[in-house]
Amino acid sequence: MTDDKDVLRDVWFGRIPTCFTLYQDEITEREAEPYYLLLPRVSYLTLVTDKVKKHFQKVMRQEDISEIWFEYEGTPLKWHYPIGLLFDLLASSSALPWNITVHFKSFPEKDLLHCPSKDVIEAHFMSCVKEADALKHKSQVINEMQKKDHKQLWMGLQNDRFDQFWAINRKLMEYPAEENGFRYIPFRIYQTTTERPFIQKLFRPVSTDGQLHTLGDLLKEVCPSAVAPEVPMPEVCSWLPTWLLASSAEGSHLPSLWRDWEEDGPRLSQQGAENRRNQSPGTETRAVPKRRFTEEDRRF
Protein backbone atom coordinates (compact mmCIF):
# COMPACT_ATOMS: atom_id res chain seq x y z
CA MET A 1 0.00 0.00 0.00
CA THR A 2 2.95 2.40 0.55
CA ASP A 3 3.63 2.53 -3.20
CA ASP A 4 0.07 3.53 -3.73
CA LYS A 5 0.18 6.37 -1.19
CA ASP A 6 0.36 8.95 -3.97
CA VAL A 7 -2.65 7.46 -5.63
CA LEU A 8 -4.52 7.43 -2.34
CA ARG A 9 -3.72 11.10 -1.82
CA ASP A 10 -4.64 12.03 -5.38
CA VAL A 11 -8.00 10.39 -4.98
CA TRP A 12 -8.70 11.84 -1.56
CA PHE A 13 -7.77 15.40 -2.52
CA GLY A 14 -9.57 15.42 -5.86
CA ARG A 15 -11.70 18.53 -6.24
CA ILE A 16 -14.36 19.80 -8.63
CA PRO A 17 -14.76 23.55 -9.10
CA THR A 18 -18.46 24.23 -8.72
CA CYS A 19 -20.76 27.20 -9.05
CA PHE A 20 -24.03 27.10 -7.11
CA THR A 21 -26.90 29.23 -8.40
CA LEU A 22 -30.26 29.66 -6.73
CA TYR A 23 -33.21 28.36 -8.73
CA GLN A 24 -34.89 31.33 -10.40
CA ASP A 25 -38.36 30.57 -8.99
CA GLU A 26 -37.25 30.63 -5.38
CA ILE A 27 -38.62 33.64 -3.54
CA THR A 28 -35.89 36.04 -2.46
CA GLU A 29 -35.83 39.37 -0.74
CA ARG A 30 -32.93 40.52 -2.88
CA GLU A 31 -30.72 39.22 -5.67
CA ALA A 32 -28.84 36.02 -4.82
CA GLU A 33 -25.22 35.94 -5.96
CA PRO A 34 -23.86 32.59 -7.13
CA TYR A 35 -21.63 30.74 -4.67
CA TYR A 36 -18.35 29.08 -5.62
CA LEU A 37 -16.81 26.05 -3.99
CA LEU A 38 -14.22 23.36 -4.72
CA LEU A 39 -16.11 20.16 -3.93
CA PRO A 40 -14.24 17.09 -2.69
CA ARG A 41 -14.81 14.14 -5.02
CA VAL A 42 -14.93 11.61 -2.23
CA SER A 43 -17.55 13.35 -0.11
CA TYR A 44 -21.30 13.92 -0.26
CA LEU A 45 -23.18 17.05 -1.36
CA THR A 46 -25.18 17.55 1.81
CA LEU A 47 -22.06 17.12 3.92
CA VAL A 48 -20.05 19.92 2.31
CA THR A 49 -22.64 22.56 1.42
CA ASP A 50 -23.45 24.20 4.76
CA LYS A 51 -21.93 27.43 3.50
CA VAL A 52 -23.92 27.23 0.30
CA LYS A 53 -27.12 26.82 2.28
CA LYS A 54 -26.28 29.72 4.61
CA HIS A 55 -25.37 31.94 1.69
CA PHE A 56 -28.73 31.58 -0.04
CA GLN A 57 -30.84 31.52 3.10
CA LYS A 58 -29.50 35.00 3.87
CA VAL A 59 -31.64 36.41 1.05
CA MET A 60 -34.73 34.34 1.76
CA ARG A 61 -37.48 34.41 4.33
CA GLN A 62 -37.73 31.49 6.77
CA GLU A 63 -41.21 30.51 5.53
CA ASP A 64 -39.95 30.04 1.97
CA ILE A 65 -37.25 27.58 3.04
CA SER A 66 -37.68 23.84 3.35
CA GLU A 67 -35.31 20.96 2.64
CA ILE A 68 -32.44 21.92 0.34
CA TRP A 69 -31.83 19.88 -2.78
CA PHE A 70 -29.56 20.20 -5.80
CA GLU A 71 -30.12 19.78 -9.48
CA TYR A 72 -27.99 19.75 -12.63
CA GLU A 73 -29.65 20.44 -15.99
CA GLY A 74 -32.99 19.25 -14.70
CA THR A 75 -31.69 16.13 -12.98
CA PRO A 76 -32.08 16.05 -9.19
CA LEU A 77 -28.70 15.17 -7.68
CA LYS A 78 -28.62 12.14 -5.40
CA TRP A 79 -26.78 13.34 -2.34
CA HIS A 80 -26.02 9.77 -1.32
CA TYR A 81 -23.77 9.29 -4.36
CA PRO A 82 -20.16 10.51 -3.98
CA ILE A 83 -19.72 13.93 -5.56
CA GLY A 84 -17.08 12.68 -7.98
CA LEU A 85 -19.49 10.02 -9.21
CA LEU A 86 -22.26 12.55 -9.82
CA PHE A 87 -19.91 14.78 -11.75
CA ASP A 88 -18.44 11.97 -13.87
CA LEU A 89 -21.87 10.62 -14.69
CA LEU A 90 -23.59 13.87 -15.53
CA ALA A 91 -21.20 16.70 -16.20
CA SER A 92 -17.71 15.53 -17.06
CA SER A 93 -18.08 16.47 -20.72
CA SER A 94 -19.27 19.99 -19.99
CA ALA A 95 -17.22 23.11 -19.45
CA LEU A 96 -16.11 24.01 -15.95
CA PRO A 97 -17.16 25.08 -13.43
CA TRP A 98 -19.85 22.54 -12.69
CA ASN A 99 -23.07 24.57 -12.55
CA ILE A 100 -25.43 23.29 -9.91
CA THR A 101 -28.86 24.77 -9.19
CA VAL A 102 -29.99 25.05 -5.57
CA HIS A 103 -33.63 24.49 -4.55
CA PHE A 104 -35.44 25.06 -1.28
CA LYS A 105 -38.92 23.90 -2.19
CA SER A 106 -40.80 21.16 -4.09
CA PHE A 107 -38.51 18.39 -2.88
CA PRO A 108 -38.63 15.59 -5.51
CA GLU A 109 -39.90 12.76 -3.28
CA LYS A 110 -39.85 10.18 -6.04
CA ASP A 111 -36.20 10.75 -6.93
CA LEU A 112 -34.27 11.76 -3.85
CA LEU A 113 -33.73 10.37 -0.39
CA HIS A 114 -34.37 12.83 2.40
CA CYS A 115 -31.37 14.16 4.28
CA PRO A 116 -32.72 15.72 7.47
CA SER A 117 -29.39 15.71 9.33
CA LYS A 118 -25.70 14.85 9.20
CA ASP A 119 -26.53 11.66 11.10
CA VAL A 120 -28.32 10.35 8.04
CA ILE A 121 -25.21 10.91 5.92
CA GLU A 122 -23.08 9.18 8.53
CA ALA A 123 -25.47 6.23 8.67
CA HIS A 124 -25.42 5.93 4.90
CA PHE A 125 -21.64 6.15 4.71
CA MET A 126 -21.12 3.58 7.46
CA SER A 127 -23.67 1.31 5.84
CA CYS A 128 -21.62 1.39 2.63
CA VAL A 129 -18.40 0.67 4.51
CA LYS A 130 -20.05 -2.25 6.32
CA GLU A 131 -21.48 -3.73 3.18
CA ALA A 132 -18.07 -3.49 1.49
CA ASP A 133 -16.50 -5.31 4.43
CA ALA A 134 -19.17 -7.99 4.28
CA LEU A 135 -17.85 -8.69 0.79
CA LYS A 136 -14.15 -8.35 1.61
CA HIS A 137 -13.91 -10.00 5.02
CA LYS A 138 -17.33 -11.46 5.86
CA SER A 139 -17.69 -8.36 8.08
CA GLN A 140 -14.97 -9.62 10.44
CA VAL A 141 -12.74 -6.56 10.29
CA ILE A 142 -15.49 -3.94 10.63
CA ASN A 143 -17.21 -5.84 13.44
CA GLU A 144 -13.99 -6.25 15.39
CA MET A 145 -13.41 -2.50 15.38
CA GLN A 146 -14.58 -0.40 18.26
CA LYS A 147 -17.23 2.25 17.90
CA LYS A 148 -14.56 4.91 18.21
CA ASP A 149 -12.81 3.53 15.13
CA HIS A 150 -16.03 3.75 13.15
CA LYS A 151 -16.40 7.30 14.41
CA GLN A 152 -12.85 8.14 13.36
CA LEU A 153 -13.54 6.91 9.84
CA TRP A 154 -16.53 9.17 9.62
CA MET A 155 -14.86 12.17 11.20
CA GLY A 156 -11.92 11.76 8.83
CA LEU A 157 -14.28 12.06 5.89
CA GLN A 158 -16.33 14.86 7.42
CA ASN A 159 -13.28 16.97 8.29
CA ASP A 160 -11.22 16.13 5.22
CA ARG A 161 -8.50 14.46 7.29
CA PHE A 162 -6.60 11.98 5.10
CA ASP A 163 -4.37 10.59 7.84
CA GLN A 164 -7.19 10.26 10.35
CA PHE A 165 -9.29 8.40 7.80
CA TRP A 166 -6.60 6.08 6.53
CA ALA A 167 -5.36 5.16 9.99
CA ILE A 168 -8.56 3.13 10.24
CA ASN A 169 -9.29 2.43 6.60
CA ARG A 170 -5.96 0.67 6.06
CA LYS A 171 -7.20 -2.14 8.31
CA LEU A 172 -10.18 -2.57 6.00
CA MET A 173 -7.81 -2.84 3.06
CA GLU A 174 -5.68 -5.66 4.45
CA TYR A 175 -6.05 -9.39 3.88
CA PRO A 176 -4.29 -12.44 5.36
CA ALA A 177 -0.92 -13.29 3.79
CA GLU A 178 -2.09 -16.75 2.74
CA GLU A 179 -4.95 -15.29 0.72
CA ASN A 180 -4.35 -13.54 -2.56
CA GLY A 181 -6.86 -10.82 -1.87
CA PHE A 182 -10.30 -10.09 -0.51
CA ARG A 183 -13.08 -12.65 -0.57
CA TYR A 184 -15.01 -10.57 -3.12
CA ILE A 185 -14.27 -7.15 -4.57
CA PRO A 186 -16.80 -4.51 -3.53
CA PHE A 187 -17.64 -2.52 -6.62
CA ARG A 188 -20.52 -0.78 -8.31
CA ILE A 189 -20.65 0.27 -11.96
CA TYR A 190 -22.76 3.30 -12.81
CA GLN A 191 -23.81 4.16 -16.33
CA THR A 192 -26.17 6.84 -17.55
CA THR A 193 -27.44 4.58 -20.30
CA THR A 194 -29.15 2.08 -18.00
CA GLU A 195 -32.41 2.28 -16.09
CA ARG A 196 -30.89 0.30 -13.28
CA PRO A 197 -28.96 2.63 -10.96
CA PHE A 198 -25.85 0.44 -10.83
CA ILE A 199 -24.43 -3.00 -11.47
CA GLN A 200 -23.22 -4.89 -8.44
CA LYS A 201 -22.28 -8.56 -8.46
CA LEU A 202 -20.07 -11.02 -6.64
CA PHE A 203 -16.59 -11.00 -8.15
CA ARG A 204 -13.47 -12.70 -6.83
CA PRO A 205 -10.06 -10.98 -7.12
CA VAL A 206 -8.39 -14.24 -8.15
CA SER A 207 -9.53 -16.75 -10.75
CA THR A 208 -9.87 -20.46 -10.02
CA ASP A 209 -6.45 -21.13 -11.53
CA GLY A 210 -4.76 -18.50 -9.37
CA GLN A 211 -4.53 -15.62 -11.84
CA LEU A 212 -5.14 -12.17 -10.48
CA HIS A 213 -8.17 -10.62 -12.11
CA THR A 214 -7.84 -7.23 -13.71
CA LEU A 215 -10.33 -4.42 -13.99
CA GLY A 216 -10.79 -5.45 -17.61
CA ASP A 217 -11.73 -8.97 -16.50
CA LEU A 218 -14.30 -7.53 -14.13
CA LEU A 219 -15.86 -5.36 -16.82
CA LYS A 220 -15.94 -8.21 -19.32
CA GLU A 221 -17.74 -10.37 -16.83
CA VAL A 222 -20.31 -8.03 -15.35
CA CYS A 223 -20.71 -5.33 -17.97
CA PRO A 224 -19.79 -6.86 -21.33
CA SER A 225 -21.57 -4.16 -23.33
CA ALA A 226 -19.22 -1.56 -21.92
CA VAL A 227 -15.99 -3.06 -23.16
CA ALA A 228 -15.23 -2.26 -26.79
CA PRO A 229 -11.81 -1.78 -28.39
CA GLU A 230 -12.13 1.75 -29.78
CA VAL A 231 -14.24 3.23 -27.03
CA PRO A 232 -12.58 4.74 -23.98
CA MET A 233 -13.33 2.92 -20.76
CA PRO A 234 -16.70 3.84 -19.32
CA GLU A 235 -16.79 5.96 -16.23
CA VAL A 236 -16.41 3.51 -13.42
CA CYS A 237 -16.93 4.19 -9.79
CA SER A 238 -16.33 1.90 -6.87
CA TRP A 239 -17.09 2.51 -3.26
CA LEU A 240 -15.18 5.05 -1.34
CA PRO A 241 -12.79 3.01 0.78
CA THR A 242 -12.39 0.08 -1.51
CA TRP A 243 -12.07 0.99 -5.13
CA LEU A 244 -8.40 1.58 -4.64
CA LEU A 245 -7.89 -2.14 -4.69
CA ALA A 246 -8.79 -1.93 -8.34
CA SER A 247 -6.24 0.78 -8.84
CA SER A 248 -3.48 -1.40 -7.46
CA ALA A 249 -4.55 -4.47 -9.42
CA GLU A 250 -2.84 -5.14 -12.72
CA GLY A 251 -3.87 -3.23 -15.77
CA SER A 252 -6.03 -0.61 -14.15
CA HIS A 253 -5.81 2.99 -15.14
CA LEU A 254 -8.53 4.27 -12.92
CA PRO A 255 -6.64 7.28 -11.58
CA SER A 256 -6.02 8.57 -15.09
CA LEU A 257 -9.74 8.63 -15.71
CA TRP A 258 -10.32 10.83 -12.74
CA ARG A 259 -7.89 13.62 -12.58
CA ASP A 260 -8.56 16.34 -10.15
CA TRP A 261 -9.21 19.75 -11.43
CA GLU A 262 -6.44 22.19 -10.85
CA GLU A 263 -7.19 25.85 -10.50
CA ASP A 264 -5.61 27.22 -13.63
CA GLY A 265 -5.34 24.27 -15.88
CA PRO A 266 -7.58 21.32 -15.18
CA ARG A 267 -6.34 17.98 -16.38
CA LEU A 268 -9.42 16.24 -17.58
CA SER A 269 -10.71 12.76 -17.85
CA GLN A 270 -10.02 10.98 -21.12
CA GLN A 271 -13.62 11.25 -22.21
CA GLY A 272 -13.99 14.84 -21.11
CA ALA A 273 -10.80 15.86 -22.88
CA GLU A 274 -11.90 14.24 -26.09
CA ASN A 275 -15.27 15.87 -25.98
CA ARG A 276 -13.69 19.19 -25.33
CA ARG A 277 -11.34 18.81 -28.29
CA ASN A 278 -14.28 17.94 -30.50
CA GLN A 279 -16.35 20.91 -29.40
CA SER A 280 -16.33 23.79 -31.90
CA PRO A 281 -15.12 27.11 -30.48
CA GLY A 282 -17.71 29.45 -29.05
CA THR A 283 -20.26 26.77 -28.31
CA GLU A 284 -19.41 26.30 -24.65
CA THR A 285 -22.25 27.39 -22.51
CA ARG A 286 -21.35 29.16 -19.37
CA ALA A 287 -23.99 30.37 -16.97
CA VAL A 288 -21.69 32.66 -15.01
CA PRO A 289 -18.52 34.58 -15.81
CA LYS A 290 -15.20 32.76 -15.65
CA ARG A 291 -13.63 32.99 -12.25
CA ARG A 292 -10.44 31.91 -10.65
CA PHE A 293 -10.87 29.54 -7.72
CA THR A 294 -8.81 30.32 -4.63
CA GLU A 295 -7.73 28.60 -1.42
CA GLU A 296 -10.83 30.03 0.22
CA ASP A 297 -13.01 27.90 -2.04
CA ARG A 298 -11.49 24.73 -0.59
CA ARG A 299 -13.03 25.37 2.79
CA PHE A 300 -16.37 23.72 2.90
Add this chain to the structure above:
Amino acid sequence: MEENEFFGEKTFQHYCAEFIKHSQKIGDGWEWRASKDCSDGYMCKTHFQVKNGTAVSHQGTSAHVQTFLPVEEALDPPLDDLEVTETTTAAEVIKYEYHVLYSCSYQVPVLYFRASFLDGRPLALKDIWEGVHECYKMRLLQGPWDTITQQEHPILGQPFFVLHPCKTSEFMTPVLKNSQKINRNVNYITSWLSMVGPAVGLNLPLSYATAASQDEGNVGGQDSSIERKSLEEH
Protein backbone atom coordinates in the same frame (compact mmCIF):
# COMPACT_ATOMS: atom_id res chain seq x y z
CA MET B 1 -21.56 -16.16 -9.88
CA GLU B 2 -20.61 -18.25 -6.89
CA GLU B 3 -23.25 -20.51 -5.45
CA ASN B 4 -21.38 -22.38 -2.77
CA GLU B 5 -22.92 -20.42 0.10
CA PHE B 6 -26.06 -21.72 1.75
CA PHE B 7 -28.37 -19.01 0.50
CA GLY B 8 -27.19 -18.06 -2.94
CA GLU B 9 -29.17 -16.11 -5.47
CA LYS B 10 -30.46 -19.21 -7.28
CA THR B 11 -31.74 -20.62 -4.01
CA PHE B 12 -33.41 -17.30 -3.28
CA GLN B 13 -35.15 -17.36 -6.66
CA HIS B 14 -36.25 -20.92 -6.12
CA TYR B 15 -37.87 -20.17 -2.76
CA CYS B 16 -39.56 -17.11 -4.24
CA ALA B 17 -40.97 -19.20 -7.06
CA GLU B 18 -42.43 -21.68 -4.55
CA PHE B 19 -43.77 -18.83 -2.46
CA ILE B 20 -45.44 -17.23 -5.47
CA LYS B 21 -47.01 -20.54 -6.50
CA HIS B 22 -48.84 -20.62 -3.20
CA SER B 23 -49.68 -16.94 -3.39
CA GLN B 24 -51.35 -17.57 -6.74
CA LYS B 25 -53.37 -20.42 -5.25
CA ILE B 26 -54.81 -18.23 -2.54
CA GLY B 27 -54.90 -14.97 -4.49
CA ASP B 28 -52.45 -13.19 -2.20
CA GLY B 29 -51.09 -10.98 -4.97
CA TRP B 30 -47.34 -11.69 -4.99
CA GLU B 31 -45.59 -11.75 -8.33
CA TRP B 32 -42.08 -11.91 -9.73
CA ARG B 33 -40.63 -8.98 -11.66
CA ALA B 34 -37.50 -9.50 -13.72
CA SER B 35 -35.08 -6.62 -14.21
CA LYS B 36 -34.87 -5.17 -17.71
CA ASP B 37 -31.74 -7.13 -18.54
CA CYS B 38 -33.34 -10.21 -16.95
CA SER B 39 -30.19 -11.05 -15.02
CA ASP B 40 -32.10 -10.88 -11.75
CA GLY B 41 -35.38 -9.68 -10.31
CA TYR B 42 -37.53 -9.38 -7.23
CA MET B 43 -40.78 -10.48 -5.69
CA CYS B 44 -43.42 -7.82 -5.15
CA LYS B 45 -46.88 -7.20 -3.85
CA THR B 46 -49.07 -4.13 -3.93
CA HIS B 47 -52.09 -3.72 -1.74
CA PHE B 48 -54.47 -0.93 -0.92
CA GLN B 49 -55.84 0.07 2.41
CA VAL B 50 -58.27 2.70 3.48
CA LYS B 51 -57.18 5.10 6.14
CA ASN B 52 -60.23 6.40 7.99
CA GLY B 53 -59.29 9.61 9.75
CA THR B 54 -61.47 10.81 12.58
CA ALA B 55 -60.71 13.96 14.54
CA VAL B 56 -61.76 13.85 18.16
CA SER B 57 -61.75 16.97 20.29
CA HIS B 58 -60.22 16.46 23.68
CA GLN B 59 -59.57 19.37 26.03
CA GLY B 60 -58.88 21.73 23.23
CA THR B 61 -56.34 19.51 21.53
CA SER B 62 -57.32 17.13 18.81
CA ALA B 63 -56.16 13.57 18.71
CA HIS B 64 -56.34 11.50 15.56
CA VAL B 65 -57.68 8.04 15.77
CA GLN B 66 -56.84 6.11 12.70
CA THR B 67 -57.82 2.62 11.82
CA PHE B 68 -56.94 0.71 8.74
CA LEU B 69 -59.73 -1.18 7.06
CA PRO B 70 -59.44 -3.57 4.14
CA VAL B 71 -60.91 -1.93 1.07
CA GLU B 72 -63.99 -4.18 0.83
CA GLU B 73 -65.20 -3.24 4.32
CA ALA B 74 -64.65 0.43 3.77
CA LEU B 75 -66.68 0.54 0.58
CA ASP B 76 -69.92 -0.41 2.28
CA PRO B 77 -69.91 0.71 5.88
CA PRO B 78 -73.03 1.22 7.97
CA LEU B 79 -73.95 4.90 7.98
CA ASP B 80 -73.75 5.20 11.78
CA ASP B 81 -70.05 4.39 11.78
CA LEU B 82 -69.30 7.41 9.66
CA GLU B 83 -71.13 9.91 11.82
CA VAL B 84 -68.68 9.90 14.66
CA THR B 85 -68.38 12.58 17.33
CA GLU B 86 -66.85 15.75 15.90
CA THR B 87 -65.53 15.97 12.34
CA THR B 88 -64.94 13.10 9.94
CA THR B 89 -62.18 13.54 7.42
CA ALA B 90 -62.55 11.86 4.05
CA ALA B 91 -61.31 8.29 3.92
CA GLU B 92 -58.09 8.07 1.97
CA VAL B 93 -56.80 5.12 0.06
CA ILE B 94 -53.16 4.26 0.57
CA LYS B 95 -51.15 2.11 -1.75
CA TYR B 96 -48.55 -0.14 -0.10
CA GLU B 97 -45.79 -1.75 -2.07
CA TYR B 98 -43.56 -4.52 -0.72
CA HIS B 99 -40.52 -5.76 -2.63
CA VAL B 100 -38.32 -8.69 -1.72
CA LEU B 101 -34.85 -8.44 -3.20
CA TYR B 102 -31.71 -10.50 -2.82
CA SER B 103 -28.60 -8.96 -1.32
CA CYS B 104 -25.48 -10.61 -2.74
CA SER B 105 -23.35 -8.80 -0.16
CA TYR B 106 -25.15 -10.30 2.83
CA GLN B 107 -26.56 -13.30 0.96
CA VAL B 108 -30.00 -12.86 2.45
CA PRO B 109 -33.34 -11.48 1.25
CA VAL B 110 -34.11 -7.85 2.00
CA LEU B 111 -37.51 -6.23 2.40
CA TYR B 112 -38.09 -2.89 0.68
CA PHE B 113 -41.39 -1.05 1.10
CA ARG B 114 -43.11 2.25 0.49
CA ALA B 115 -46.56 3.74 0.76
CA SER B 116 -48.28 6.59 -1.02
CA PHE B 117 -51.67 8.19 -1.49
CA LEU B 118 -53.36 7.59 -4.81
CA ASP B 119 -52.26 11.00 -6.09
CA GLY B 120 -48.64 9.93 -5.63
CA ARG B 121 -47.87 11.78 -2.40
CA PRO B 122 -45.58 9.48 -0.43
CA LEU B 123 -46.16 8.59 3.20
CA ALA B 124 -43.40 9.34 5.65
CA LEU B 125 -42.17 6.51 7.80
CA LYS B 126 -44.05 7.81 10.80
CA ASP B 127 -47.31 7.70 8.84
CA ILE B 128 -46.67 4.07 7.90
CA TRP B 129 -46.00 3.35 11.56
CA GLU B 130 -49.44 4.51 12.55
CA GLY B 131 -50.91 1.58 10.66
CA VAL B 132 -48.76 -1.00 12.40
CA HIS B 133 -50.33 -2.87 15.30
CA GLU B 134 -48.89 -2.00 18.71
CA CYS B 135 -47.45 -5.44 19.45
CA TYR B 136 -45.48 -5.41 16.21
CA LYS B 137 -44.10 -2.01 17.03
CA MET B 138 -42.61 -3.47 20.17
CA ARG B 139 -41.13 -6.33 18.21
CA LEU B 140 -39.57 -3.94 15.76
CA LEU B 141 -37.95 -1.95 18.51
CA GLN B 142 -36.53 -5.09 20.09
CA GLY B 143 -35.87 -6.95 16.88
CA PRO B 144 -32.47 -8.15 15.71
CA TRP B 145 -32.17 -5.55 13.04
CA ASP B 146 -30.58 -2.17 13.27
CA THR B 147 -33.21 0.07 11.90
CA ILE B 148 -35.49 1.08 9.07
CA THR B 149 -33.85 3.57 6.78
CA GLN B 150 -34.72 5.20 3.52
CA GLN B 151 -32.58 3.85 0.70
CA GLU B 152 -32.41 3.72 -3.05
CA HIS B 153 -34.05 0.61 -4.54
CA PRO B 154 -31.15 -1.21 -6.28
CA ILE B 155 -33.18 -2.06 -9.38
CA LEU B 156 -35.68 0.79 -9.69
CA GLY B 157 -33.44 3.57 -8.34
CA GLN B 158 -36.28 5.14 -6.31
CA PRO B 159 -36.51 5.87 -2.58
CA PHE B 160 -37.89 3.01 -0.49
CA PHE B 161 -37.80 2.13 3.20
CA VAL B 162 -35.64 -0.84 4.06
CA LEU B 163 -35.20 -3.17 7.01
CA HIS B 164 -31.44 -3.43 7.32
CA PRO B 165 -30.29 -6.90 6.33
CA CYS B 166 -27.05 -7.34 8.20
CA LYS B 167 -28.56 -9.28 11.10
CA THR B 168 -30.91 -11.42 9.03
CA SER B 169 -28.69 -14.51 9.00
CA GLU B 170 -28.42 -14.16 12.78
CA PHE B 171 -32.10 -14.72 13.39
CA MET B 172 -32.68 -17.04 10.45
CA THR B 173 -29.92 -19.55 11.28
CA PRO B 174 -31.71 -20.99 14.37
CA VAL B 175 -34.91 -21.33 12.34
CA LEU B 176 -33.16 -23.30 9.64
CA LYS B 177 -31.03 -25.38 12.01
CA ASN B 178 -34.13 -26.35 13.90
CA SER B 179 -35.99 -27.38 10.78
CA GLN B 180 -33.07 -29.57 9.75
CA LYS B 181 -33.05 -31.18 13.18
CA ILE B 182 -36.67 -32.20 13.00
CA ASN B 183 -36.31 -33.20 9.36
CA ARG B 184 -38.86 -30.74 8.16
CA ASN B 185 -38.10 -28.46 5.27
CA VAL B 186 -39.02 -24.84 5.34
CA ASN B 187 -39.27 -22.24 2.69
CA TYR B 188 -36.67 -19.69 3.78
CA ILE B 189 -38.66 -16.84 2.23
CA THR B 190 -41.86 -17.87 3.98
CA SER B 191 -40.17 -18.10 7.38
CA TRP B 192 -38.25 -14.88 6.96
CA LEU B 193 -41.17 -12.85 5.61
CA SER B 194 -43.49 -14.10 8.34
CA MET B 195 -41.02 -12.69 10.87
CA VAL B 196 -40.17 -9.33 9.35
CA GLY B 197 -43.37 -8.58 7.44
CA PRO B 198 -45.83 -7.86 10.26
CA ALA B 199 -43.47 -5.28 11.75
CA VAL B 200 -44.09 -3.14 8.68
CA GLY B 201 -47.73 -3.89 8.06
CA LEU B 202 -47.36 -6.96 5.88
CA ASN B 203 -49.16 -10.13 6.95
CA LEU B 204 -48.92 -13.66 5.65
CA PRO B 205 -51.90 -15.98 5.80
CA LEU B 206 -51.11 -19.14 7.74
CA SER B 207 -51.63 -21.37 4.73
CA TYR B 208 -48.13 -20.42 3.55
CA ALA B 209 -46.66 -22.41 6.41
CA THR B 210 -48.53 -25.59 5.63
CA ALA B 211 -47.82 -25.14 1.94
CA ALA B 212 -44.10 -24.92 2.65
CA SER B 213 -43.95 -28.18 4.52
CA GLN B 214 -46.15 -29.91 1.97
CA ASP B 215 -44.09 -28.83 -1.03
CA GLU B 216 -40.87 -30.07 0.47
CA GLY B 217 -42.67 -32.88 2.30
CA ASN B 218 -40.69 -36.04 1.80
CA VAL B 219 -37.29 -34.68 0.96
CA GLY B 220 -34.42 -35.37 3.39
CA GLY B 221 -33.48 -32.87 6.06
CA GLN B 222 -30.35 -31.49 4.40
CA ASP B 223 -30.78 -28.38 2.44
CA SER B 224 -30.40 -29.20 -1.17
CA SER B 225 -31.65 -27.06 -3.96
CA ILE B 226 -30.65 -29.92 -6.23
CA GLU B 227 -33.10 -32.24 -4.50
CA ARG B 228 -35.82 -29.67 -4.83
CA LYS B 229 -35.10 -29.21 -8.48
CA SER B 230 -35.59 -32.90 -9.06
CA LEU B 231 -38.98 -32.63 -7.36
CA GLU B 232 -39.96 -29.87 -9.71
CA GLU B 233 -39.06 -31.92 -12.74
CA HIS B 234 -42.08 -34.14 -12.14
